[in-house]
Amino acid sequence: MSAAPLVRIQHLTKHFNVPGSWLARGKGKVHAVDDVSFEIFEGETLGLVGESGCGKSTLARCVVRLVEPDGGAVLFDGEDITHRSMRSLRPLRRRLQLIFQDPYASLNPRHRVSRILSAALQLRGSGGQRGEAMNELLRRVGLAHYFAESLPRELSGGQRQRVGIARALAPEPRLIVADEPVSALDVSVRAGVLNLLRRLQRELRLTMLFISHDLGVIRHVSDRIGVMYLGKLVELADADVFYDQPLHPYSEALLSAIPVPDPEARATRRQIVLKGDVPSPIAPPSGCRFHPRCAFAQSICATQEPPLRQHLPGRLAACHFPRLPESRADAT
């Protein structure tokens, strides 16, 4: 890669006490994010996928430091922000913004859109021209200027999420973390919001960490794809090769589950049904966390945890038996 990474995540770990039982404290912990490392380069979008509960939101919140990690490090633009206090993070806030999943919960029901946006515009510092900046923001996210006077309850889900996006854009951040920005929306308005994000990405050359549980959604916005399973990053690869040839059996299974419009491609692709349920993140399986559900697991998988390492140029997977082209040929 050419430039230094904007964000560097090193061995990031976040465990939660099991909710509701202070008696059980110390006995069990939710391994929400476990030893995850990756980098995000300036101008690129890293897509992060994984099933519900695998730790995507926790990771997102650690990256923008709404949550303090238990271990590892978060470096933003070379600066270690892992354990910085909320107060000392303030000057950095305008550089790091989050788009939330649920637009019904992420806007204060008592504040008008103008108030929500001006709080975010304040981070820019310059006092004057705020009205103009607000109109410009609304225009950017495809909302007419009179929406400034609306209360969130007067807006539809799609319109609310546009306000959420405008709020994230307002301080002109260098990194936007989008935590499932369309998954709470009606299917009918999803495409509109997704297209908006792609346009903004192009026009503003945004650097994004884009999170979703839907590989179909993430394909449209990402340069690289990361796959999470039970708190672990199991694969990291360029988007184009990833969709054709995932290395990790879990990625392969996820990909096989998205519907393919092309009947020819559908015929050649095997449908992989995962056995069993996602294990509990309180007591994750030994060795490779995916091994109880993996069709290719061998004895080593239950005992030794595979590190995330490069198997082909630009393609990393945490697997003892990655689905390399030659091994695919064997299987069929």
Place this chain on the structure above:
Amino acid sequence: MTELSSTTASTPSAVPARRRRQGLVSYLARRSPLALLLVSLFLFAALFGPLLAPHSMTDTDLSQANLAPNAGYWLGTDALGRDVLSRLLGSAGVAAQAMLIVVAIGGVLGAGLGLVAGGLGGITDLVVSRVTEILQGFPTILIAIVIVALLSPSLTNAMIAVGLAAVPDFARIARSVAIQLRDREFIQAARGLGLSEIRILLTETLPNMIGPLIIIASFDGAQAIMWEAALSFLGLGVQPPAPSFGSMLRDAQNYLNINPWLAITVGVVVSAIILGLNLLGDALSDFYEMSER
């Protein structure tokens, strides 16, 4: 079919989809007209009582003592010949003052404590919760007597005691709302903008607890009026000859056989005000429950 889809497609982007929300007053008028009527009458009497009063509230005229309701004195007169209607109007003003003092003290202190306890959590919450529990354990009337004994009998002093007793009610509701909101996404968004926790409590959390606080205010307001009457009845509140519901009831007690009218009118008026405020509180909770959805 085509018509339908074209119209629905064009509306959302063109105009903000203003979902019609029912106004508070029209909701109350339908849900609980009695509450609206009683409380408006009370507030009207409290505000304009001195202007509306047909006679003096304090001038005595023994030739007109203990009259039953008649054309000149619509609600009769008391043992000292004072007009009952005029004194009731004055008492309404006193009751409203009592309510205001109690709600101001209880509301500001209680909401502040609850907001900080619920919003910051941890050790702050622990300390504040214990303090409000202790406050709650105190018997109101005893504090009132102590305060009045230390200071001097007056409406304000008596109501300070009642206001302090109302602090835990407001604190409890403010705390529970603040806890509910603490990890909501819009609060996290505010943190993401670098606002301090105190600023978040004031600008993000507080506006979302106004509804519940108003509900408590109407219940505790009714309580305040009852306590004012009780304390004035015992001579710890409003001092004669100024009118108040409590002192009027005490006067009436001595002449129950000669002039039962007095006790009845005062009793009915006080009960109606308290009923109105309680009904209003119920209706308001329904309104907020409905509009939260």
